Amino acid sequence: MATSAKDLPFREETFRDDFTFKNSPETVLRAPFPFDKDSYMYAVNMELHRDGRPGTAYEAPIDVDEHYVSEMKDRALVLDEDPLRYQSLPHMTLAGWDTLELLMTCKAETYPEWFSLTRDGDNWHWVNRPMGIDQHFVFGDESTLPYAPLEYITRQAQGDFCVLDERDGNLWMDAGMVTTQADWSLDFDIGMNFFEWHAPVPLAHEKGIFKRALKYLLSIQQGNPARRLNWTMTVNPRLDTSPENYHIWGPENTHITPENVADKLFLRIELQSFWRLPRSNALLFPIRCYFLSMRDLSTVPKWATRMHRVLQTLPPEIASYKGLDNYREIAINWLSQFDDGKPTSEGPHPD
Amino acid sequence: MSMLASLDVVVTDVVTVNSLIKRFHFARADGSPLPAFSGGAHIVIEMQDGDTIRRTPYSLMSSPLNTQDYQVSIRRDDEGRGGSLFMHNKVTKGMSMKIGYPANLFSLDKRAPKHLMFAGGIGITPFLAQIHQLIKTNGNFELHYSARNEELGAYSEELKQLLGHRLHVYYDDQDQRIDFDALLSSQPTGTHVYVCGPAPMIEHVIQRSAAHGWPDAHVHFEHFAKAPPGEAFTVELQTSNKKIEVGENQSMLEAMEAAGVDAPYLCRGGACGQCETNVLECDGNLQHEDHWLEDDERASGKKVMPCVSRFKGSRLVLDR
Numbered sequence: 001m002a003t004s005a006k007d008l009p010f011r012e013e014t015f016r017d018d019f020t021f022k023n024s025p026e027t028v029l030r031a032p033f034p035f036d037k038d039s040y041m042y043a044v045n046m047e048l049h050r051d052g053r054p055g056t057a058y059e060a061p062i063d064v065d066e067h068y069v070s071e072m073k074d075r076a077l078v079l080d081e082d083p084l085r086y087q088s089l090p091h092m093t094l095a096g097w098d099t100l101e102l103l104m105t106c107k108a109e110t111y112p113e114w115f116s117l118t119r120d121g122d123n124w125h126w127v128n129r130p131m132g133i134d135q136h137f138v139f140g141d142e143s144t145l146p147y148a149p150l151e152y153i154t155r156q157a158q159g160d161f162c163v164l165d166e167r168d169g170n171l172w173m174d175a176g177m178v179t180t181q182a183d184w185s186l187d188f189d190i191g192m193n194f195f196e197w198h199a200p201v202p203l204a205h206e207k208g209i210f211k212r213a214l215k216y217l218l219s220i221q222q223g224n225p226a227r228r229l230n231w232t233m234t235v236n237p238r239l240d241t242s243p244e245n246y247h248i249w250g251p252e253n254t255h256i257t258p259e260n261v262a263d264k265l266f267l268r269i270e271l272q273s274f275w276r277l278p279r280s281n282a283l284l285f286p287i288r289c290y291f292l293s294m295r296d297l298s299t300v301p302k303w304a305t306r307m308h309r310v311l312q313t314l315p316p317e318i319a320s321y322k323g324l325d326n327y328r329e330i331a332i333n334w335l336s337q338f339d340d341g342k343p344t345s346e347g348p349h350p351d
Numbered sequence: 352m353s354m355l356a357s358l359d360v361v362v363t364d365v366v367t368v369n370s371l372i373k374r375f376h377f378a379r380a381d382g383s384p385l386p387a388f389s390g391g392a393h394i395v396i397e398m399q400d401g402d403t404i405r406r407t408p409y410s411l412m413s414s415p416l417n418t419q420d421y422q423v424s425i426r427r428d429d430e431g432r433g434g435s436l437f438m439h440n441k442v443t444k445g446m447s448m449k450i451g452y453p454a455n456l457f458s459l460d461k462r463a464p465k466h467l468m469f470a471g472g473i474g475i476t477p478f479l480a481q482i483h484q485l486i487k488t489n490g491n492f493e494l495h496y497s498a499r500n501e502e503l504g505a506y507s508e509e510l511k512q513l514l515g516h517r518l519h520v521y522y523d524d525q526d527q528r529i530d531f532d533a534l535l536s537s538q539p540t541g542t543h544v545y546v547c548g549p550a551p552m553i554e555h556v557i558q559r560s561a562a563h564g565w566p567d568a569h570v571h572f573e574h575f576a577k578a579p580p581g582e583a584f585t586v587e588l589q590t591s592n593k594k595i596e597v598g599e600n601q602s603m604l605e606a607m608e609a610a611g612v613d614a615p616y617l618c619r620g621g622a623c624g625q626c627e628t629n630v631l632e633c634d635g636n637l638q639h640e641d642h643w644l645e646d647d648e649r650a651s652g653k654k655v656m657p658c659v660s661r662f663k664g665s666r667l668v669l670d671r
Contacts, residue, residue, distance in 0.1 A: 091461035094488075167460055168568045219617050219625050222386050222452040223356045278387040279415060279484075281455045 005030065005059070006111065010069040010130055016077075021237035021291065027066055028296045032057040032271045033348045034229040038309040040318075042201075042209055046216055049227035049273045056349075057271060060110040061225065062103060063288060064158065069130050071158050071180070071239065078179040078240050079155075084187045085242075086151045088163070088175035095163045095175060096150030097140060098277035099284050103153045128156055150175055159271075159288030162186075164217075166281055170194055171217060174282075180239040180289045182232045182268060183323065188243070202317040217283060222276045230270040230287075232322045233331075237266055237291045256327035261334045262295040265327060267307065294334060300350045304338035311335070355451065357397070358385065360421070362446045368424060368505050372473065373439055374412075377421040380447060384418035390481030391457035391573070394421065395619060397449040400437045403601065404609065407434035408619050410547075410573070411453060412476040414483035421450075424505060426473040432580045432600040456623055457573040459484065463543040466492035469529065469556055471548020472499070475506060477573055478547065482514070495529045497521040497548075531556060535563045547573040574622050574642045578602040578659045581638070587668040588612060589631055603657035607671065614657065614671060621659035628669050630655050635664005 008027070013020045023031075052058020057065075078085055088096055104126055108117040118125040122139045133156065137144040145152045154161045154177035163175035171194045178186035189197045194214050201210075220226055234241055235252040256265050268291060275284040298304045311324075311332050319328055345351055364376040379385050388411060398405040413422035428435045442448070457477050459466060466485065470478050475496055485492050494514065498504035500522050507520050521527035535544070535556075544565065546556040553572045560570045580600050587594050588607065597606040604626055607614045617625040621641030630637070630653050639649050641656035648654045655662075655669070 094461065165461070166458065215624065219615070219623070221355060221454050221617070222388070223358075224452065276452075276454075278453070279389055280461070281389040281392070281458045 005063070005065045006113065008066040011066045013067070013070045015071070015074045015237055015239040019236050019238070021067070021070075023292065023296055024066060025299065026055075028292060028299055029350060030056050030059075030065070031290050031292055031296075032229055032269055033292075033300075033303055033306075033350075034231040034267075034269050035306050035310050036346075036348045038306055038344055039313045040310045041315070042203060042318075046213070046226050046228045046274075049225040057288075057290065058227075060106070061273075062106040062110070062157065062286070063271070064107065064111055064114065068158055072131060072156060074239055075155060075177075075179045082244060085179045086154070086177045087186055087190050088148060088150050089165075089191065092150075092163055092165065092175035092280070092282070093142070093148070095165070095277055095280035095282035095284075096148055098280050098282065099161065099163060100149040100153040101139070102275060102277065102284065103157050107157075131156060151177065157286075159286050162285040162287070163277075164194075164283040164285055166218065166283065169218065171214065171283060173197055179242075181242055181287070182234070182270070182289075183241055183243055183246075185243045200321075202321050203315070217274055220274050220276050220283060222278055225273055225275045227271065227273040230272060232268050232270075233324055233327075234266045234268040234291070235264060235327070237293075239289060253323060253326045256330050258330055258334065261327065261330050262298070263293055265294050265331055266291045267294075267297060294331060297335075298338055301338060302344050302351050304335055305340070306344055308332060308335035308339040309344075357449050357451050360385075360448055360450055362442055362444055362448060363420065365442060365444055369502055371503060372424050372426050372505050374422055374424045375438065375442065377423075377448070377450065378419060385421055386452060387418055388415045388453035388480075389455050389458055390415050390484035391459060391477045392453035392455040392480070393457075393477075393618070394423070394453055395451040396423075396438070397451075398434060398437045398442075400433060400441070403598075403605070405432075405434050405437065405605065406451075406608075406616075406619060410457075410477040410480070412479040415480055416483065416487065424473065424476050428577070431577055432602075454617055456618055457545070457547065457571060459490075459545075460543045460569075460571070463541060463569075464491060465539055465542040466490060467534065467538055467542055467544045468492060468494040469531075469544070469546040469548065469552070470494065470496045471546075471552040472497075472503065473505070474546075474548035474552075474573070476547075478545070479506065479510075481545075482510075486513075493517045493519070495519045495521070495534065497523065497527070497529055497552075500524040531559050532563070535560050535565065541569075543569045543571060545571045550574070574620070577620070578604075579640060579661070581661045582663065584662045584664075584667070586662065587632075587666070588671045589668055590671055597661070602659060603655075603661070607657065612671060616658055619658045621656050624656075626656055626658045628655055628657055628671050629653060630667070631670050632666060632668035633662075633664070634666040635662060637662055637667075 057063050104117045107115040114129050116127045124139050126135045160178045160180050164171040165174040173189050173192050176186045198210050241249050271288045273286050297307050359380040360377040361380050363378045366374040368374050393408045393410045395406045395408050409423040425435050425438045427439045468478050510518050546553050583599050584597050591612045595606045595610045597603050615625045617623040624643045638661040640659040
């Protein structure tokens with residue numbers, strides 16, 4: 001029977017130093033596994049973000065799982081060290097209020113035992129029980145919150161959040177909260193348009209992917225959010241793999257050995273969703289990170305087999321761009337013990 | 352409404368504004384608030400007109416902060432395919448209808464130090480919503496509104512009360528004309544210009560702002576083409592493996608939808624590009640009515656916008 005995330009207690013764990021992060025078996029099974037076949041290539045793999053099946057990360061529009069409280073502590077640590085991980089250009093304040101409303105209403109509706117929102121006109125009351133927050137404030141009045149609205153609510157929501165202004169038929173990265181990123185920097189990308197911030201991605205430009213993806217994103221309407229999955233790999237369950245901190249995590253890329261690969265190397269899945277915001281007409285782009293260790297993957301035979309085949313057949317440009325070159329062969333060798341050479345069933349879900 | 356979620360609403364009032372315009376009020380059928388929106392947004396109204404389902408976009412004119420009462424003003428078009436006539440003649444208070452979520456192709460640039468607005472006739476409606484938004488945020492703007500005569504200058508009295516010197520009204524029958532050149536050559540740096548009205552007015556503002564050195568990104572226009580009626584024709588849809596008839600008062604997009612084909616759209620007025628479709632075979636003439644395709648794309652005969660364009664000839668095959 002599918003287990004809901006609501007049945008699991010919040011874990012006390014770390015995403016740095018001693019890395020005590022761990023998935024419970026239920027959390028492994030509900031991960032949004034990104035490969036729907038045995039090979040991988042860039043595609044405009046977007047679909048409507050509708051209520052998914054119970055027991056998966058798609059169950060709720062904004063997913064909250066057993067890592068929530070600890071991830072928020074890690075975010076606070078990152079912001080203490082580097083406040084520029086949150087930025088919002090002056091014209092994006094309205095989009096910040098839109099984001100606050102969306103996240104509060106989604107969470108209160110989906111997880112009433114954890115969150116509640118009471119609205120009396122512009123006088124709002126927000127309760128976040130897992131984080132021990134009880135806040136009265138006036139919607140639209142920044143002076144009634146301890147932080148700007150976008151920073152306030154994204155200190156209480158797993159995943160990174162980019163807020164994209166729509167102008168001139170393009171999208172502009174004009175606000176965000178980015179502390180759990182796969183080697184990119186909000187401080188570097190702030191103010192860039194869709195084509196500028198995607199410029200480093202190999203192969204996809206030639207395939208015309210970004211032009212088509214932008215057209216799709218511009219068509220996203222209120223009430224009809226969309227999603228896609230992206231992935232990379234990370235050594236250690238480190239949420240903050242930022243360019244600013246490359247000196248800390250970069251050297252770890254050479255630390256994978258046949259002995260430690262099962263528990264030290266992680267598939268890093270990004271569940272990206274796209275929401276049209278009502279008052280600002282901006283797009284909210286949450287990027288939620290899920291970690292599965294190679295050992296986690298091995299508990300689902302289909303996933304271990306497929307990961308093995310994807311890594312074997314991955315084009316070298318993509319492997320290099322994702323930073324896999326130091327440990328790809330080690331991972332392939334370890335995963336090979338789970339690959340019986342037989343065809344896998346269709347789709348991403350476990351058999 | 353296609354595969355997208357839509358809103359169930361009730362018509363809460365129908366108000367005659369003048370001899371050509373009626374205003375329609377909508378509330379959510381279950382009494383819950385409607386979504387907030389941004390000034391300049393439109394909704395697509397779904398109309399069950401006999402056997403035909405029409406979906407026509409109209410600008411929201413009510414305050415974007417008002418989530419109890421959506422308002423649109425619709426000008427009766429006796430020559431059109433029937434959407435406005437359906438709204439004027441068939442829609443009454445208390446009726447249940449479906450509308451799409453608000454979508455905005457005519458958004459304010461929130462960075463602008465000043466907004467210069469030009470409205471012609473019924474083109475006033477998106478500005479009404481934008482003005483509410485700008486008043487709330489203390490935005491700097493001025494509105495120039497031209498109409499045929501006082502009777503057809505809908506909402507000009509209310510706007511005078513609300514805006515004072517920020518409003519300038521011009522009536523054709525009193526020989527009053529907007530002096531576009533004087534206005535476009537005397538704005539503070541960074542101003543954005545917005546125009547919604549008859550096609551010649553939009554073309555004129557685009558042309559004159561370019562002549563005065565305005566950057567394209569500072570010139571905004573709402574260019575809804577109306578899908579024109581025309582002779583019936585047949586289209587083959589290769590991917591869906593269907594052959595469909597497009598009626599005289601039907602668009603290709605509507606005919607696809609009637610045949611159960613889920614075709615993409617957003618504006619349904621030839622402006623947004625979402626319904627762009629590849630032409631696989633064409634023995635005859637495509638009658639392009641959109642504002643989206645470039646001249647070379649039209650000349651190639653390989654693209655068509657089925658929300659507004661038509662066809663005359665013996666065979667048309669689309670990649671849909």
